[in-house]
Amino acid sequence: MAPGTTADGDTRRVAGRVQVVREVGENAFLPIRDGTGQVQLHLRAPHMGEASFREALAVIDGGDIVGAEGVPERTRRGEPSLLVSSVSILAKALLPPPEKWHGLKDPEARLRQRYVDLFTSPETYQTFLARSVIVRELRRYLDDRGFYEVETPVLGRVASGAAARPFLTHYNYLDEDYKLRISLELPLKRLIVGGFDGVYEIGKVFRNEDLDSTHIPEFTEVELYWAYADYEDVARLIEGLFHHLAGVAGRFLPEETGRAILTDLTPPFGRIDFIEALERESGLTHVLDRTPDELRALAREAGARIGPETPPGTCLDKLFAHFVEAKLDQPTFVLDHPVATTPLAHRHRSKPGRVERFELYYHGTELVNAYSELNDPDDQEARFREQLREPVEEAYAYDSDFVEAMRYGMPPTGGLGFGIDRLVMALLGAASIKDVVLFPPTRARAAENSRPPNGPAPE
């Protein structure tokens, strides 16, 4: 449509939030925006009548949600607009929106009032839209390959499947102290015993730990278990999945960035052996033959905080983190960890002292953890008991019912787990996990409570 022209006939109805009101004599221009985009309303006194024109401008402010009816036109300056015949307020904004040019800058306010950040900052909105679409595509990819999505309990007597401090709660009806889950692993493996040959869950897990740019106590995990598969099958599944999701993320990124990520995540990913990589980068030798005391001394030298009782597995993890992790910029599977680091994985079929496990690293951070699952109940019980001997708070909790389930026979199984938050960070290039979590936790503001203004104080 040429500038200064109006379409014939067809009336359109639109709605959205008023971004700003520009009043110029007998014309007024009000860009409005909704989830699908932005359009400019053109109010014109001679067109809609002087009285309605004045009335509309008297009541409409920036931030209001309005509905309007009119015909498409292109203004003399070329802006696609709706030449409005009638407009009404659908919802009045009683609080003013942030400054129209600078937006909401205060990082604290952007977290505490994410809803304001969302309608003010298109980048923020795009990030969370992208996250939603990535999760949708993740589901579709797994569903298309025959995996079934399930939901397992968040509350339980035992929080196991990982090494972390749980959140505690109380179950009134049962009058028992319960814990919030720290992992999805053990219930899902019970489903493998039960005959679900391919299951996954996408759900929140809760670890009562610190918050920083890559950790958040309540985060969303994906875990998947695949009967009659091993960790090599799982690695290929991850390669295909992540390549697909990189393509999805690219729709929300600048073209060049999107292409770069898609190229990075094109299979096959790199593969390195845990011990070989550690020994190569650190210059250490015979790492697997060291005594616990020697490992503690080495980890301490590498700058880790190591107590006299720190388990050898932890020391090996620290050494690896110190010498190797940051160097793994391109997607790389780190394979075959020492048994001591991994209580739930199957022993390696040919490498003694190792398990069939991989972690996927990208841009120096761990994205995925996967194994050929341990399915020998006696070995599982022994390794749980080994963990019980660890005098640290963050040990794998003993789950006797899980061992019993395994005694009924669990097929050889490949499994994987990853945090959606970190994957989204990696795909979208976010610097902080708070940038990809809608409502990250914040401390209570002074004198702030769940009490309404002037209402009664909470008990």
Next chain:
RNA sequence: GGGCCUGUAGCUCAGUCGGUAGAGCAGGCGGCUCUUAACCGCAAGGUCCAGGGUUCGAAUCCCUGCAGGCCCGCCA
């Protein structure tokens, strides 16, 4: 947990040497015959994060606390 930094109007920010609070935007009123952060004029708007201290006098200096950010250590 350690270090550094930030907190002033609804929002974005100034505030000098310690002398008693400023701008722009938003909102109000008036003007403007197609604007793009529209523009012009007028008026209004403050628990200077909180508490304490120093001082004749504190947004400003000192102490304590609260909230947030960044870096480091730790859990994915």
